Amino acid sequence: MDRQRFEKQIRFVVEIDKLKQILRQTITMDASRRENSAEHCWHLAMMAILLLEYAENKEIDLLRTLKMVLVHDLVEIDAGDTYCYDSEGAQHQTERERMAADRVFNLLPEDQANHLRALWDEFEAQKTPEAQFAVALDRLQPLLNNYHTQGKVWQQNGIHSHQVYKRMLPIKEGSSILWKYASELIEDALKKKMLPS
Amino acid sequence: MDRQRFEKQIRFVVEIDKLKQILRQTITMDASRRENSAEHCWHLAMMAILLLEYAENKEIDLLRTLKMVLVHDLVEIDAGDTYCYDSEGAQHQTERERMAADRVFNLLPEDQANHLRALWDEFEAQKTPEAQFAVALDRLQPLLNNYHTQGKVWQQNGIHSHQVYKRMLPIKEGSSILWKYASELIEDALKKKMLPS
DSSP states (O other), rough: OHHHHHHHHHHHHHHGGGGGGEEEEEEEEESSSSHHHHHHHHHHHHHHHHHHOOOOOOOOOHHHHHHHHTTTTTTHHHHHHHHHHHHHHHHHHHHHHHHHHHHHHHGGGGHHHHHHHHHHHHHHHSSSSHHHHHHHHHHHHHHHHTTTTTTHHHHTTOOOOOHHHHHTTTTHHHOHHHHHHHHHHHHHHTTTTSSSS | OOOOHHHHHHHHHHHHHGGGGOOOEOOOOSSSSSHHHHHHHHHHHHHHHGGGGGGGGOOHHHHHHHHHHTTTTHHHHHHHHOTOHHHHHHHHHHHHHHHHHHGGGGGGGHHHHHHHHHHHHHHHTTSHHHHHHHHHHHHHHHHHHHHHHTTTHHHHOOOHHHHHHHHTTTTHHHOHHHHHHHHHHHHHHHTSEEEES
8 A cells, every 4th residue: 555645645635625615606595505616516416317318418428427527616625616707707717727726636646636637627628428418517506506596696696697598508518408498497587587688 | 308207307406405404513624614414425425536446345336336425315304414423313313314215215206216215225234345435435534524623523522432433443344444544543533632532
């Protein structure tokens, strides 16, 4: 057993506990508080297992998809969460997150650092069927939370339906069925005045 | 597309958001608050990916292990979290959790309900190499959190080292290397007076 390797791995396990403190704009479905990025990743992993049959490419690798949703927010330990409708924050988001990825993943032994970095890069690039499905889930989950909390966060932030539509668009690449469903939710949110047009 | 099936799946995705409100005794590593079961499951999933090479049985199926740690606490939505040193709560825990499993998993279409129930049963039985490794991680993670918060929760609850040893014992079945490490942590916690003997 390589003790140095083991200690790097344990230090990483300790480091990533910090993701539990990264708060997203999305609130939990009981509307009691903001969701954190660790529990958000768990929710996406459960959705990947449950909604796999709706992936556009039926042959996708569930294991890689799960790994991708589990690690996709680790960079927020350094870079924080950027609200998806914050155009100012988005300007520097890529650079901040790339620096974070350089530090966070490299706490691990090299082979594992490369493995997790490759998963993160794959998710960000949205090119493979697994990444496209993972991104679809990452967009659908906050839509569900917003819908089931009567659009409270949308209203607080003055978000309009065209912005939500634009944000949800990548769902289409990952799953046409989930995209259809997301559109129905947005239309219903509009009808119920959770969201201004 | 079977709309009824889809709606059951989405209702389940909405239902399990409740796991984010189930608080454990364990606190996060910054000692700021109690950890919830959803983020705990995410942490275990990350540990499964990172510490897989230490599984006693090197041939274990990572995908099934990940699914198991992701779903193992879902019954707490109904049954709540039972503190591992609460012998009174433990008496009725099995029955409460079985009833919870009957309700929660059966919100899903039958094939998926059976699949998740089988994973939960497998975890609980601690017989397969995957379940033994998953259980080992489920014991090690709170030990790490307790150690890195100077045993605050142990002291609050008057827990002694022999209780922690007993609780950690199943780690041995899942990984002799992680068991050795867990023993070192307990010994060090004793030495540093985080934990009375």
